[in-house]
Amino acid sequence: MQTDDRKDTGGAVISAVMIGIACLVIWDSMSYTDPDSAVFPRTFAGVLIAASLAYIGMWLFGRAKAGAAQEGGASVRRFLLVAVMLGGTMAMPVVGFIGAALPVFAALTLIAMYDPWTRFRVLVYPLIGTAIVLGFFYLFREVLLVPLPTGSLFEG
Amino acid sequence: MKTTRRSLVMTGAALAFAAGLGMTALSAPAQAEYPEKPISYIIPFGPGGESDITARMQQPFFKDKFNQDLVISYKPGAGGAVGWSGLNSLKGDGYTMMGVNLPHIVLQPQQKDVGYKTDEITMLYWFHYTPDAIVVTDDSPFKTLQDLIKFAKENPGKMLFSGSGKGTAPHLAKVRFDKLAGVKTTYVPFKGTGASVAALMGKQVTAAMAFTTVAANYEKTRLLAVAMEKRHPRFPDVPTFKELGIDIVSGAYRGIAVPKSTPEPIRQKLTSMIKAVNEDPAFLKKMEEGGFAPVDYAYGKSADDFLSKFAEEVTAAAKEAGMLK
Amino acid sequence: MAGFEHLLTALTPLNLAFALFGVVAGTVIGAIPGLTATMSVAVLVPLTFAMPTSSALILMGAIYTGAIYGGAYSAILLNTPGTPSAIATTFDGYPLAKKGDGDYAITIACLASVIGGLVGAVALMTLAPPLSQVALAFGPVEYFWLAIFGLSLIAALSEGSLIKGVAGGALGLLLSCIGVAEVAGDVRMTFGSQTMLSGIQIVAALIGLFCIPVLIDLVAQPGHHLKVDSGSRGFRLGEAVRYLWGDKINAIRSAVIGTVVGILPGAGGSIASLVSYSEAQRTAKPGQTYGKGEPGGIIASESANNATVGGGFIPTLVLGIPGTPPDAVILGALLVQGVRTGPSLFANQGEIVYTFIWGLILATILMLPTGLLIGRYAYRTIITLPKALLVPAIAFMTIIGSYAIRNNISDVIIMIVLGAFGWIIGRFGFTASPIVLGLILGPIAESGFVQAWTIGRATENQMGMFFGRPISIAIIVFTLFTLLSPFVLARLKKIKDQAHAD
Numbered sequence: 001m002q003t004d005d006r007k008d009t010g011g012a013v014i015s016a017v018m019i020g021i022a023c024l025v026i027w028d029s030m031s032y033t034d035p036d037s038a039v040f041p042r043t044f045a046g047v048l049i050a051a052s053l054a055y056i057g058m059w060l061f062g063r064a065k066a067g068a069a070q071e072g073g074a075s076v077r078r079f080l081l082v083a084v085m086l087g088g089t090m091a092m093p094v095v096g097f098i099g100a101a102l103p104v105f106a107a108l109t110l111i112a113m114y115d116p117w118t119r120f121r122v123l124v125y126p127l128i129g130t131a132i133v134l135g136f137f138y139l140f141r142e143v144l145l146v147p148l149p150t151g152s153l154f155e156g
Numbered sequence: 157m158k159t160t161r162r163s164l165v166m167t168g169a170a171l172a173f174a175a176g177l178g179m180t181a182l183s184a185p186a187q188a189e190y191p192e193k194p195i196s197y198i199i200p201f202g203p204g205g206e207s208d209i210t211a212r213m214q215q216p217f218f219k220d221k222f223n224q225d226l227v228i229s230y231k232p233g234a235g236g237a238v239g240w241s242g243l244n245s246l247k248g249d250g251y252t253m254m255g256v257n258l259p260h261i262v263l264q265p266q267q268k269d270v271g272y273k274t275d276e277i278t279m280l281y282w283f284h285y286t287p288d289a290i291v292v293t294d295d296s297p298f299k300t301l302q303d304l305i306k307f308a309k310e311n312p313g314k315m316l317f318s319g320s321g322k323g324t325a326p327h328l329a330k331v332r333f334d335k336l337a338g339v340k341t342t343y344v345p346f347k348g349t350g351a352s353v354a355a356l357m358g359k360q361v362t363a364a365m366a367f368t369t370v371a372a373n374y375e376k377t378r379l380l381a382v383a384m385e386k387r388h389p390r391f392p393d394v395p396t397f398k399e400l401g402i403d404i405v406s407g408a409y410r411g412i413a414v415p416k417s418t419p420e421p422i423r424q425k426l427t428s429m430i431k432a433v434n435e436d437p438a439f440l441k442k443m444e445e446g447g448f449a450p451v452d453y454a455y456g457k458s459a460d461d462f463l464s465k466f467a468e469e470v471t472a473a474a475k476e477a478g479m480l481k
Numbered sequence: 482m483a484g485f486e487h488l489l490t491a492l493t494p495l496n497l498a499f500a501l502f503g504v505v506a507g508t509v510i511g512a513i514p515g516l517t518a519t520m521s522v523a524v525l526v527p528l529t530f531a532m533p534t535s536s537a538l539i540l541m542g543a544i545y546t547g548a549i550y551g552g553a554y555s556a557i558l559l560n561t562p563g564t565p566s567a568i569a570t571t572f573d574g575y576p577l578a579k580k581g582d583g584d585y586a587i588t589i590a591c592l593a594s595v596i597g598g599l600v601g602a603v604a605l606m607t608l609a610p611p612l613s614q615v616a617l618a619f620g621p622v623e624y625f626w627l628a629i630f631g632l633s634l635i636a637a638l639s640e641g642s643l644i645k646g647v648a649g650g651a652l653g654l655l656l657s658c659i660g661v662a663e664v665a666g667d668v669r670m671t672f673g674s675q676t677m678l679s680g681i682q683i684v685a686a687l688i689g690l691f692c693i694p695v696l697i698d699l700v701a702q703p704g705h706h707l708k709v710d711s712g713s714r715g716f717r718l719g720e721a722v723r724y725l726w727g728d729k730i731n732a733i734r735s736a737v738i739g740t741v742v743g744i745l746p747g748a749g750g751s752i753a754s755l756v757s758y759s760e761a762q763r764t765a766k767p768g769q770t771y772g773k774g775e776p777g778g779i780i781a782s783e784s785a786n787n788a789t790v791g792g793g794f795i796p797t798l799v800l801g802i803p804g805t806p807p808d809a810v811i812l813g814a815l816l817v818q819g820v821r822t823g824p825s826l827f828a829n830q831g832e833i834v835y836t837f838i839w840g841l842i843l844a845t846i847l848m849l850p851t852g853l854l855i856g857r858y859a860y861r862t863i864i865t866l867p868k869a870l871l872v873p874a875i876a877f878m879t880i881i882g883s884y885a886i887r888n889n890i891s892d893v894i895i896m897i898v899l900g901a902f903g904w905i906i907g908r909f910g911f912t913a914s915p916i917v918l919g920l921i922l923g924p925i926a927e928s929g930f931v932q933a934w935t936i937g938r939a940t941e942n943q944m945g946m947f948f949g950r951p952i953s954i955a956i957i958v959f960t961l962f963t964l965l966s967p968f969v970l971a972r973l974k975k976i977k978d979q980a981h982a983d
Binding site: 008010011013014015018021022024025028029032033034036037038039040041044045047048051052054055058064072073074075077078081082085086088089090092093101104105106108109110111112113114115121125128129132133136140143144145146147148149 | 510516520521524642644645647648651652654655658662664665666667669670672693696697698699700701702703867868869870871872873874876877878879880881884885888890893894897898900901906908909910911923926927930931934935
C-alpha cells in the first residue's frame with residue numbers, strides 16, 4: 001500500500017475504452033425499429049460515459065489513486081493459458097470434443113508445471129488427465145445427454 | 157508423492173460414481189432396420205417451455221410404436237435462431253431432428269441476418285398449433301368478447317393486453333384484433349406466456365392475449381374467444397373469433413425439421429412415424445385436454461403450401477405492427 | 482402440522498432411496514460450474530414418467546435442492562458459482578478458502594443450506610396458498626425496483642473506487658442487452674456476428690468473469706492454490722454450529738428472504754442470495770468484515786438460495802406459475818403425467834402434495850451428512866491435487882460446463898474472452914462483481930421498466946405507476962437506506978479519524 005501517490009493512468013485508459021464501448025452501443029441503437037428496445041441501452045451507455053468521464057477528470061486533477069500494485073508472476077504462462085483454452089475451443093467443432101480436450105489438457109499441464117518431472121509424474125499425470133477427460137466425456141454425453149461436438153473431420 | 161497417489165485414487169472414485177449414474181441412461185437393444193438407435197430430438201428453446209412439454213408428450217408414444225427412444229436435448233438462444241441456424245450443419249442420417257416453431261422461422265430471417273433463411277429449413281411435418289385466445293381471470297367483469305370490445309371502444313388505449321414477447325403470435329393477433337374489431341388497445345410484452353399469465357392473474361393487465369393452453373393449465377382463467385375455424389372440443393362454450401365476426405384464425409404452430417442432408421427415403425419414413433404418433437387416439441386425447449389443436453401438414457406439397465400461405469399472412473401482419481419494414 | 486399423516490407415505494424405502502440419490506447426484510452436479518439445477522432436473526424427466534407422481538416429485542425436488550447446495554463448493558473453492566444461486570457465496574467463501582478455512586466455509590454452507598431449505602419447505606407446507614399471492618402482487622414496476630435494489634449492492638461491492646463500480650455495473654447492464662431483446666423485437670449489439678446473436682449466457686459469463694482470472698493467476702505462480710494449514714481438522718462442525726448459533730438472526734432472515742424471493746416468478750436464487758447478502762452486510766456487527774472472508778456472508782447466501790427451493794414450489798403448485806426455472810421443468814413433467822397444478826391440487830390431490838413436501842424435507846435433512854462428506858472430499862481433492870493437474874482440470878471443467886448450458890460453442894468462446902477481459906480490467910481496479918450484478922439484473926430491470934412504462938403511458942399515470950404502489954415504495958425506501966447508511970457511517974468515521982489524527 002505504498003503506491004498511494006501513484007496516479008491511476010491504467011484506470012483512466014480503461015475508462016476511455018469504456019467510453020468507446022458506450023459510443024458503440026449508442027451507434028448500434030440507432031438501427032432499432034422498436035423504440036422500447038433503445039431506451040435502456042442508451043440510458044446506461046450514458047451512465048457509463050458519465051462515470052468514465054468523471055474518473056478521467058479525477059485522474060487529470062490527480063485525485064485518482066491506483067490501488068496496491070499487483071504482484072508479478074509469469075505473464076507468458078498467463079497468455080499461453082488463455083491462448084490454449086481459446087484455440088482448443090475454436091478447434092472443437094472440427095476435431096471433436098475428445099480431439100480438442102486431450103491436447104488442451106496436456107498443454108495446460110505443461111504450462112502449469114512448476115515441479116520437476118520425475119518418472120512417477122511422467123507416468124501418472126497423463127493417465128489422470130486422460131481419465132478426467134474421458135470420465136467427464138462419458139458423464140456429459142451418456143448421463144447428462146449433452147450433445148458434445150463430434151468434429152466435422154470424423155463425420156461421413 | 158503421497159498426495160499424488162491419493163488424488164489418483166480419488167479420481168478413480170469419481171469416475172466410478174459417474175459410471176454408477178450412467179447405468180440408468182444406457183439402453184437401446186440392437187435392431188435391424190431404421191431406426192436402429194435412439195433419435196436425437198433437439199428443442200431450440202430451454203427446458204420447461206411449451207415446446208419442451210409437447211416433445212415430452214410425444215416421447216412415450218414414439219417409444220411405444222417404434223421401440224426407440226427420442227432423446228430430447230436443448231439448444232436455446234436468440235428465440236430459437238441459434239438452433240435453426242445450426243440445423244443444416246448437423247448430421248443428416250435420420251437420427252437428428254429439430255423442433256420448429258411458427259411464426260418464428262418466418263419472421264426472424266426477415267428482421268435481421270440470423271444465420272438461416274426460412275426456405276433453408278427442411279420441414280417434415282407440422283403437427284399442432286396452440287390457437288391464440290383472449291384470456292381473462294375468472295372473476296373478470298368481462299363475460300363476453302363484446303363486453304371487452306365495448307370497454308375498449310369507450311376507453312381507447314386503456315385496455316391492457318399482456319402477451320409473450322413482440323413479433324410473436326400473440327402480438328400479431330393483438331394487432332389484427334385491433335384492426336378488425338375497430339379498437340385501440342395497449343400491448344404489454346412479457347418474457348414468455350407464463351409471465352404474461354402471471355401478470356393477468358395479478359391484475360396488472362385487463363386481459364391476456366395468449367393461447368387456449370392457458371385455460372387448460374390455469375384454473376382461475378377463462379377464455380373469451382379462440383382464433384380457430386371451429387370451437388375447441390375442450391372448450392365447447394367458448395366462441396371462435398369468426399363466429400363473432402372477427403376473422404382471426406391464428407396461433408403458434410409447431411413441427412419437425414431435419415438437416416438438409418437427410419436422404420429422401422428417411423425423410424419419408426420419419427414423416428410417417430411422426431404422423432403416426434400425432435394420429436394416435438390416446439395422444440390426440442392428451443393434446444386436446446392440454447388445449448392444443450392438432451393439424452396434419454406432412455412433408456411435401458401439404459407442408460409447403462401451408463407454410464407459404466402462413467408466411468404471407470403473418471408477414472403482412474408484422475408489417476402492420478411495425479415489426480418489419 | 483398439516484398433512485402429518487403423509488409423513489409415513491413419504492418414508493417408504495423407495496422414496497428414501499430417491500431422496501438420497503437425488504441429493505447426492507444434485508450436489509455433485511451443482512458443484513460442476515455450468516451444470517445448473519435446471520439442467521439436472523431436466524435430465525431426470527424421462528425417468529420420472531414410469532414413477533408414481535409423488536416419488537417423481539421427491540426425486541426431482543431432491544436433485545434440485547442438492548444442486549443448489551452443490552453450487553457452494555465451487556463458489557468457495559474456485560471462486561466460481563457452480564450455479565448462479567451461489568454468486569454471493571463467492572464474496573466471502575473464496576476469501577475464507579484462501580485464508581486456509583475452506584473446510585470451515587463448506588461446513589458453514591452446508592448448515593446454512595439445510596436451515597434455508599427447511600424454512601422454505603415448512604413455508605410450502607403450512608402457508609402455500611396465502612403466500613402464493615405474493616407472486617401476483619409483484620408487477621412489472623416492482624421487479625424494476627427490485628432490480629434497482631440489487632444494483633445498489635454495487636456501492637457495497639466496489640472496493641476502492643465507487644466510480645469504477647458504477648462503470649462496471651453499467652457495462653454489465655449493456656452486456657445483458659446483447660442479442661435478441663427480451664421484450665422488444667430488435668436484435669441488439671451483435672454487429673453482424675453469429676457468435677453474439679444468442680447473447681451473453683449468464684452462467685457462462687459468471688464462469689468467465691470469476692473463474693478465468695483465478696486460473697490466470699494460478700498458472701503464474703508456483704505456490705499452492707489455497708493456503709493449507711498443517712494437518713486435518715475434520716469437519717470443524719462444532720465451530721461452525723457455534724458460529725451459526727451466534728448469527729442465527731442472519732440465517733433465519735436470509736431464509737425468509739429466500740422463501741419470498743423464490744415465490745416471485747421473475748426473480749430466483751441469484752437475486753435471493755444477493756438481496757439477503759445485502760441485508761446481512763447492511764446490518765453487520767462491528768468487527769464483521771463482509772467481502773473479506775466473513776462466514777456470515779456464506780450463511781446469508783446459502784440459507785437464502787436453498788430457501789428458494791421450497792419458496793419456488795409455492796406458486797408452482799398453487800397457481801401453476803413456476804417460481805424458478807427448475808420449477809418450470811418440474812411443472813412440465815407433471816403436465817406430461819397428467820397432473821394439473823392449481824388451487825384444487827391441494828384440495829383434491831393432497832396426498833401427492835404432502836408426500837412430496839415431506840420428501841423434500843427429508844432430502845434437505847439428508848443433505849446434512851451427505852453434504853458434509855462430499856464437501857470434505859471436494860475440499861481435499863482441491864488442496865491435494867498438484868497444480869499441474871488442478872489447472873487443466875478446472876480449465877477443462879469451465880469449457881465443458883459453459884458448453885453444456887446451451888450446447889453452444891459460442892458461449893465457451895464468450896466465456897474465455899470475457900474472462901481474459903475481466904482479468905485485465907481487474908488489474909486496474911474494475912472488479913467482476915458489479916459487472917455480474919449488471920448482467921443478472923439487467924434483463925429484469927429492463928423488462929420491468931418497459932412494461933411499467935407502457936402501462937403507465939396507457940393509463941396516463943406514470944408517477945403513480947413508478948412511485949405510487951405500496952410495495953414499490955417499500956423497496957425504494959430500502960434501497961435508499963442501503964445506499965445511504967454506509968456513506969453516513971463512513972463520513973462519521975472519517976470525521977472521527979481526522980479528529981484523532983489532528
